[in-house]
Amino acid sequence: MNRRTDQLNLTRGPPSTAFNPILPTLMLTTFLAGVPTIATAQNVQADGGAAARAGAIEHIAKMQRLFPEVSTEKQPTPPVIPELRIDLDPGGAIGSFQPSGPTITAKNAFFQDLGTNGRTCFTCHLPDSAWSFSAQHARDRFEANPNDPLFRLIDGATCPSDDVSTLSAKQRAYSLLLTKGLIRIGLPMPASPREFQIIAVDDPYGCNTDPMTGLTGSATGTVSVYRRPLPTANLGFLNTIMWDGREPSLFSQAVDATKNHAEGTIPTTLQQQQIVSFEGCTEAADPVLCADIPAGAGVFTAQIFDDAGEYLFGSGANGGPISLSKQLSKFFIGINDPLGQNPTGAPFTSEIFTLFSNWGSLHGHDKKTERRQAIARGEQLFNTTKINITSVAGLNDALHQSSIDGSCGTCHDSFNVGNHSVKAPLNIGVADAGKNSPPALDIAGLPVFTIWCTSGPLAGKVYEVTDPGRALITGQCADIGKVKGPILRGLAARAPYFHNGSATTLRDVVEFYNQRFEIGFTEQQKADLVAFLSSL
Secondary structure (H helix, E strand, C coil), X not given: CCCCCEEEECCCCCCXXXXXXXXXXXXXXXXXXXXCCCCCCCCCCCCCCHHHHHHHHHHHHHHHHHCCCCCCCCCCCCCEECCEEEEEECCEEEEEECCCCCEEHHHCHHHCCCCCCCCCHHHCCEHHHCCECCHHHHHHHHHHCCCCCCCCCCCCCCCCCCCCCCHHHHHHHCHHHHHHCCEEEEEECCCCCCCEEEEEEEECCCCCXXXXXXXXXXXXXXXXXXXXXXXXXXXXXXXXXXXXXXXXXHHHHHHHHHHHCCCCCCCCHHHHHHHHHHHCCCCCCXXXXXXXXXXXXXXXXXXXXXXXXXXXXXXXXXXXXXXXXXXHHHCCCCCCCCCCCCCCCCCCCCCCCCCCHHHHHCCCCCHHHHHHHHHHHHHHHHHHCCEEEECCECCHHHHCCCEEEEXXXXXXXXXXXXXXXXXXXXXXXXXXXXXXXXXXXXXXXXXXXXXXXXXXXXXXXXXXXXXXXXXXXXXXXXXXXXXXXXXXXXXXXXXXXXXXXXXXXHHHXXXXXXXXXXXXXXXXXXXXXXXXXHCC
């Protein structure tokens, strides 16, 4: 397919295993912190995206028939994922901890080839990238082997019809994967009673504008959006699965991922259980579904070492994955919810993170001490900065308040984890395009959809977005651009950020919030916040 800008007008009514001398010391020191016992909490998550999931699977099957994979090289896998694994990352080192002990990969379907294109779950979910993958990781893998299983037409390319006959063609085809770490997701237009039509698309790749691969009209066909893969760790803290919440459980997610990303068939019940046992089940949200998952199962990931601040646990600090795993026994759906959904009735507090508060009293001017002081200041800023929240769909409109006196914790309320403790898809403007393009973010290269609301409370309104978000699941205009807020641990290992990879660095994330909500951070405060976020 020729590379061009297509405009559709539809107005018709493997991780590095190289030895580094710091790793054995980190392993020994970390184990001295001890191993916790895991408990669970309870609640239930319902399924709201059956039609979207079925349509996505149908789309994948069609693309397989029309555009079969050129390469099927297999995914290499280490024989064992140890109880504690530490990998270097751009900020220092990321840790992975399994309370129930090591995993023999040959005995767990997460690491097995269940499809037809050489992929496993491990292809896109790696420990050195906090069980996701970074854009830099994708570039390194492409340079090492352009036929690596990560690079597959079905979702790694901007469109399954892309030309991959030469190295330069492959670079173009996998450009969003290489620059923003994005995977293509093909979702059907919602069925009636849908409240909107897509009346125009500016698509640099032509995937949405070609009726064979994309939309066939303003209300029919497939919408291709490009999203970052979420980590397959720390999942016990989840209440919503996938950016748009379309999956009802981790079991269904394992099935759909195998059928779509691995181009396989339905994994067996045992294979599904193995996958979820490795990832960790959403016991707080799905107590019944998780009943057969062994206690203490799952993997936790968090930054464990900072290049300047050194160890992020001990000396009064509680960073790292072992400490994080101890939080799960305290978690329940609605914990610290600011809008009255905490089942205990306890009041909301904006003091979300308490990992590094003791470092605020450190004295000294050496490199390590100054970095730790900065991390502590950043944590304090996260907890105490007042934010005038405006124009956030799912919050201001839902509460009928044009302005809300909030904080970072208003949307990131789970203690020492940072996601929202209840289902709360929001649109903070990351998906906006055109005249409302988000400040400090790079949305270049993403398709832009012009969406016209034809019915419902927002009838007549027109949106320009790079991703319709949860609206593709519900069909409601109120959900345009809405996605969930992700867990905030292991950030340093998995750039870029936001669902569309539009923030290249954590500094870009901070700058976006600073400009979007007119916070007025000083340069020092921005640096302190980045230091803190990098330590999570």
